[in-house]
Amino acid sequence: MTLPATGASFTPSWHAELDLGYARFGDSTRPIQRRHKGPLRVQKHLYAEGPEVCQHIIVHPPGGIAGGDRLDICASVGRDAWAQITSPGAAKWYRASAPAYQQLEVRVAAGATLEWLPQETIIFSAAQAELSTAIDLEGDARLFYWDVVALGRPASGERFDLGHFQARLDIRRDGRLLWHERQRITGGDGLLDSPIGLDGQPVFATLLVTGEIDNDLLERCRALPHDVRGDLSQLPGLLVARCLAAEALLARGWLIELWKLLRPALLGREAVSPRIWST
Template sequence: MNLPAHSALFTPSWHAELELGYGRFGDTTRPVQRLHKGPLRVQKHLYAEGPQVCQHIIVHPPGGIAGGDRLDIAVSVGENAWAQLTSPGAAKWYRAAGPAYQQLDLKVAAGGTLEWLPQETIVFSAAKADLTTRIELEGDARLCYWDAVALGRPASAERFDLGHFQARLDIRRDGRLLWHERQRIEGNDGLLDSPIGLDGHSVFATLLITGEVDTELLERCRELPGPVRGDLSQLTGLVVARCLAHEALHARAWLIAVWKLLRPALLGREALAPRIWST
């Protein structure tokens, strides 16, 4: 059967949207909004730490992101509410002829707390991944945000030789810019092996948490053992932690270890790892 000429130009793609809202009612944080379109969901909300912290696991049923796909996620945390969001596994960006997109819009009202703690992002060689994240904090709102990105699949002898990874991240408090970052890595980019780039590592990770800590705690974080190159910086109102690794599991373990040290000091609660991370 001969297909019409335009059929060759058609590439199936998903456009998925998820909008979440959280409010504080007495001692409990509850979901107050949950809208979705397309293959993007959250599982039942959990209270592993008690009623103050509402945990949701964001699920993308297709399991991967291909050319033309677009994920739009908006999260709003109300006054004095606390939401913790994570994922059941790695996000995979597949090789594709065209770009795929993810946009996050995260807002936290005064007194609120948001922890954005997804598992790693794996960008296959020849993928074209464009990610944009905008975070708005009001008053004394608190944030813990991390991401870990693995370029290529070294275990399958796949180097990131084609495609690109592009990410934009802006964090503002009351409209004032706290953090502004732009990343773009092309396939086979010189930065992959340069000592001023990834220096031969295929994985890089960042943790950003609001607040300020003393030098002793920073040194404890810097001295964490493990097969990663990691360090921390204290900026005005923001702690920045970064690492380079050869495996995503090593980077994730380092992020969790840093989070376990910083969370009690800056968010006032002991760190309890979500059970989904162990499955």
């Protein structure tokens, strides 16, 4: 039997979901929820720093995100628990004829800590990447968050000439908005090379951490040797760091050095780099 032609094209896509939950039991943080649907998982939980900090590595087995794909991630960190979430490598968003989506929703209870420390996101030219992140903090909950975005693949001679990248980030504490940001970057736009835009740098990164530091530590952070164009700003209850870079490794290296300085001061623990970052 021959099916009638409809003129419509079929684009296979993945809809993946991941729902994580953490709770404190005595001196230990343990995962109490680990539900997944589709190709999105976490590896076995790790305790590189002892039982208080539960580390998870989010894995997306297909290795890249194509047009029509949707990733939905939810995480809930219960009272006094501490979760550290990272990834095994770069997230790659491929060229596509349709948008692909990622939605992240996080709740961090009073007394709890979340470190959201993924490796870089690479947006191929002609990709259509749309990301949305909502983080709700309760009471004195603490957050250490970063993201690194690389547009195109300069090492392969690919500029971000087509497609788009858009992102929304909202952070609230007890319902009050602490941070709201929207970005939309269109391939080939003049802002990619403009001094008031990305100034020709294909990589940009943001770090946001709750709390406040003194001027001495702020200057130590600013004095870190680095090959990026970056700086920090102390806002009421929130420290913000941003940079532009020629390569994702340079931006991520700068963020890691900041994390090593800021984590003891703001979270009360020395920084122990996840082993996955060295593989």
